[in-house]
Amino acid sequence: MGVVGVGNIGGIIANRLVESKLFQPKEVFLSNRSTEKLKPFIERGYAITGTGEISKLCDIIFLCVKPQDSERMFEELGPAEDRILISTMTAVSIDRIERKTRAKRIVRIMPNVPAMIGEGLVGACRSSHVDDETWQTCLRVLSCLGTVVEVKEEQMEAVTALSGSxxxxxxxxxxxxxxxxxxxxxxxxxxxxxxxxxxxxxxxxxxxxxxxxxxxxxxxxxxxxxxxxxxxxxxxxxxxxxxxxxxxxxxxxxxxxxxxxxxxxxx
Incomplete structure (x- = not known):
């Protein structure tokens, strides 16, 4: 499991993956531009590496950087054809993520603040290449954040208003x-x-x-x-x-x- 970006939402996801006992800290690989934000995770035994290494080491990768930082992140991540990518980046479309990473199995999510305690609402949409088996895998992982509601990609802004904000x-x-x-x-x-x-x-x-x-x-x-x-x-x-x-x-x-x-x- 990989998490690129451990700001507010990335940090919540990294914490919940372990707090929910889905993964051990050593099984969760983290990368972040600021090493300062990684310090508390280092102390708790998380695996720290570069963004490029995460694309090689991890089967499922959360992309949690700010949308305006997405271009730099895509360059550092490199090709990720065989990976499952789960993006929290607002307004960065599935099509754009696919073009930049060559990945086919892509999920976009919009969690809200109660995800901090596993009681959140996660709006989610998936690419056409995410089959039912892959989707069930994603749902098991996302369950650590709360209830998952699948929507169409064009409805993600409505999710932002009704659930995110x-x-x-x-x-x-x-x-x-x-x-x-x-x-x-x-x-x-x-x-x-x-x-x-x-x-x-x-x-x-x-x-x-x-x-x-x-x-x-x-x-x-x-x-x-x-x-x-x-x-x-x-x-x-x-x-x-x-x-x-x-x-x-x-x-x-x-x-x-x-x-x-x-x-x-x-x-």
Whole structure:
């Protein structure tokens, strides 16, 4: 197993490959432009090598560099015809990776922050050369990050908006709810616990029973009660529309960045 680039996402992947007990540290080969970022991995027994060596030593290689650094990385990696490449590089297409590496079995992924504890959502798309057997191998590896949802490549920007960026929006909402609890006289600790457990429990309920969220909203909402008053206020404030607009504008920005990067790299 190889990981090229151990910045934020590459570091998370390297950690999870070992924390999940899929691999021993000595079985995970890492390369990075900055040796400083490799130090904590060296101390824990990971195998450190050059990017070019990773393409020779590893069957599966995560490409985790910044998109603007992809050209230099491709040069250092060299040909990787027989390897499985899993890329976290935003906007760098499967076709471009194939042309630069000669690899055929390519997967693009977009994990989110909860992957740090193996509870993430990983949007993934694959090249036509990734058969079902290879895909199952990739799924076993990616399971260390969380739940994998396969999408079409042209939907990756939607994944960025709805899953990749969305934890930041949830954190803003959660912070506001915690502050509301403090305003009503609860301590920060109790308010935080109540908000997080309520949010987590509500999500687990929907995941387990697979109901539409609106069904459970009506279960909680009594005639002329407190909940309907709060929902009425949310509708008056345009909370639903604001959230939908937030996601859509994030999606449009992701498309814009993709086009800008393609122009920068020459298509």
């Amino acid at each position: 969305a934890p930041a929006f949830f954190f803003v909402i959660l912070e506001a709810l915690i502050d509301a609890g403090i305003r009503m006289g609860l301590s920060y600790e109790k308010s935080r616990l109540m908000v997080l457990e309520t949010m987590a429990g509500s999500a687990k309920l929907l995941l387990k029973l697979e109901n539409h969220p609106g069904e459970f909203r009506h279960v909680v909402t009594s005639p002329a009660g407190t909940t309907i008053e709060g929902i009425y206020r949310m509708e008056r404030e345009g909370v639903r529309g604001a959230l939908m607009k937030t996601i859509h504008e994030t999606y449009l920005r992701a498309l814009q960045l993709k086009n800008e990067l393609n122009d920068q790299l020459g298509g």
